[in-house]
Amino acid sequence: MASAANANLNAVRETMDVLLEISRLLNTGLDMESLSICVRLCEQGINPEALSAVIKELRKASETLKASENSTN
């Protein structure tokens, strides 16, 4: 059992590595953590286009927030 689970774990780990490589190639700016969140969300059936829109918006918003914080400081 343990070895099967372990093999599966390794396979998934590898998949994630491959996905990260693709992400890097496409210059998406996602790191391993956010990528794994995205994987889980997509597996749950979230529409990728909607997800990408959310990610882009969030990035934009947080940048604006940081900029405003910097200027107030």
Place this chain on the structure above:
Amino acid sequence: MAHWTAFEKETERETKRLIGCLSGVEDEEDQNFQLALKFAWSNFRFHRFLDVDSHKVQRSINGIYEKLMVQSDVSKAESWMSLTEEFLNSPLPNTDGAKTDAHYSLVSLLLFLSDSPSNTNFTERPRIKEAEAKDNFDWARYLMEGEDIDDGPYPDTPEWSEESEDEDSQQPISREDSGIQLDRTPQDDQDNNNKTVPVTWTVGEPGARAWLEQNVVTPYWVAHAPRFPHSLHLHSNLLNVWDQHLYNTDPLYLPEEKAFVTETQVIRETLWLLSGVKKHFIFQHHDGKVIVRNNVVVTHLTSNCLRSVLEHIAVYGQAVFRLQRFIDEVTGYSSEPCPPSSGSSHGGTKKASEPPFRTYQAFVWALNKYFTSFKEELTTIEREIICNDETVTLSAVLERLHPHLVQIKVLHKVFCTGVAEVPHETPNVVRASHLLNILYKAIIEYDSVGEASEQAVALLFSLWTETVRPYLEIVDEWIFYGHLFDPAKEFIIQRNKDVPVNHRDFWYATYTLYSVSETVDSEEKLSDAASGSSGGDPGSGSKQLTMVSFLKPVLKQIIMAGKSMQLLKNLDRKDREPAEKSCRDAERKSLYALFLESVQSRLCSQEDSPAEGVTEQQATRRSLIRMQSIIKQHLQIEDVHDPLLAINFARLYLEQSDFHERFSGGDFIVDRSSQAVTCQTFELTLRSCLYPHIQRRYIECCGNLMQTLKKDYRLLEYLQAMRNYFLLEAGDTMYDFYTSIFEKVQEKESWQQLSFLNVQLQEAVGQRYPEDSSRLSIFLENIDPARKKHPVNNLEVLTLSYKVPWPVDIVISSECQKIYNQVFLLLLQIKWAKYSLDTLRFSDFTDVTKKQEGAACEEPAQLHHDPDSAQHGSGVQHQVQEAKDLDQLIKIHYRYLATIHDRCLLREKVSFVKEAIMKVLNLVLIFSDRWQAGFGAWKIESIDKMESDFKNCHMFLVTILNKAVCRGSFPHLESLALSLMAGFEQC
């Protein structure tokens, strides 16, 4: 949302994580977070996008491949194809099968998010298949990006990649793999396009940080920091090799997220930590403790190895931090607002109204001095790192700092035991003496180790000399000016404010000595009941000795000198002009200065001491060694007042004395432990450098006081007056006084009138000693009716009083007067009996009565003689003249009084003898009374009874006294015993 399914909950949790990850806002209650969550939810639920079309995605994949091929980016195109193919056929965590919707969703998501893939600099990282560990390092990428590294810090770096430099320079700074270099040297900058960037950045400007990151240092402290390039040599990648090994051997091994730093960064943070900086990346402060961040690694060491080194450093860092915090607390300087709980943990922070605790201040000053030099050393090392002229490794730095680290350890140990472990509510006096004791003990302890801890002893000695300064200043102020200035109540002796100097209790009740050790004699324990309970309870806190050890040998002298000085200041001294005094004060050196000078001169002059019993050859050799060392020392240290120099000289002296002993003493000396020698040396240093100054001052002060009391306050004359009146030495005067009373008694008139008695006393004294007539007075006291039954006790109502002026009443206290009075009453009773017999006329009576009278007469005469003999025998006059200090004088006087008291049989133990004598005296009085009443009133039975009573008493006295005399208990009663014996035989 109770009806939510587990699925939705799961989705929401992931969404939250995503928001946290992307925006950095961790607080879920944050308004922005909530807004973002709402936004995400609404987008996820209510969107107008079509579902993922696998064909469309596949078309996009192919399109990108073509595009890359068109751009001749073959490797990228190949990678792209192989990666997507591989991904689509790989399993997903929660989805079974390949090329599912989820796979295509993910690819399409990445495609939506992609940002000009053709412009990116991508190299596929080799991945190890199956059981092989994932390689944390993208070797190829570093190979290719190595262009912007010159041979500067990493000369080992092998071939560079073919990538063009232009591409590199075009990269946005925020890119994950922007390849910003660490520790860019000026040479590096010259090769770089960025060299033209002017250093005109402003704090807070968004671009400024980026500029700093690019040109000064990689922000390794932020999460997902870009890696720095480094050599590919095996030695530089030990961590990876080890990780690989772990990955291969342990199936459950999961590589953690790691923060890569360079050794230079570790060294730098170490230096900062040791210099007291509080915010670090590698070392973290948590509840006053310094801990090492878990995931910090350097490429050429395994994490365990690095961790053990860093933890070793963290211990010292924590010591520095604690010491620094203590310094800040005591100085009142705090770089950041401390929470109230930790703020006054050592009692260092005080309200502005509280007087400063000078001992701690002095200790902090000494610590601060040390830290200044230590920080200089740290700065030097840091400067060397910046210069980059030579290789600086962590172990080399630690090696270099080793002596300092040892010293910090010593300091921290002393601090912990001497300061930190003292309970918060401890009074200052205990804190101060405890700290000084700990330092003192530590010196002796480390000294006993010998050469190994020479540095530690030098440091501790300098610390001790600094810390002891307030104490010596307090002593100085006290014994030179009679003013015990100790606002923070840190000195072991404290003044009781409620006793004025010109009070008779001054000498006894003014000062409270705290922390009296068991070895101190009770006579030195000055605390009276009231003041003792007010705070001097040293035993309750800790059982150990809290008395300041170094002052113990001279404590008595200090107390004597201090009290004498204060007394002297308050006496009107006629012999000294104020101008002269102030002139002397100006020239005077403080005790502390004298102490330092003595230490200096003692240690320097050791070389001049004659070497007894050493052969000439040895002497030459010794002096050679000495001279060499001395010259070396002088060259090294310019400042001759440096205590470090002093201790070095002490050590030098020690060496020589060992040397000397070894040659002159033979084997037995070698057996002696070095501890005895060294401890002795430290104590000897104190003995020769500190104690003589105090001793000298003690002699001077107390001598002055004695002189003043004797000359200006006529102490001896008052003592004589006491003897004159109480011990009836002024025979004529007192005769006039008591005969007038006895006459009254015989005439059966009332004599117990205060006015009559006082007039008689004044008349008698006024004739010969007019100056004393105003001081002497007599009082009547009600006595116990039970004791009144005998006529001889009638006299006991009298109390003679002599008004002794201040400050002589310190010596002749009211307690003394009570004893004097007891003796006086006894003498008066004897005088009365004698007077009664003297006034009888025996011409017509029988032999028996005569004999009785004769025997009875002898007794008072003998007894009367006793006080005189006591007085002359003891040579009290001489002793009083010789007395060094007031305490001694008081003691001599007390001893004298005790002797007289003893010889007059007034002690409780021999009261039965006194009772017998009183009975005889009583018989005499009754006999005389009856006689006066007339012979006719006598009955033969009563005469017989009296005779038998007398005989009994006589017998008893003879037996007792004979025994006692034989034993040698009452040598002064020998003559009385003999005469009684003779009288008894006559009967």
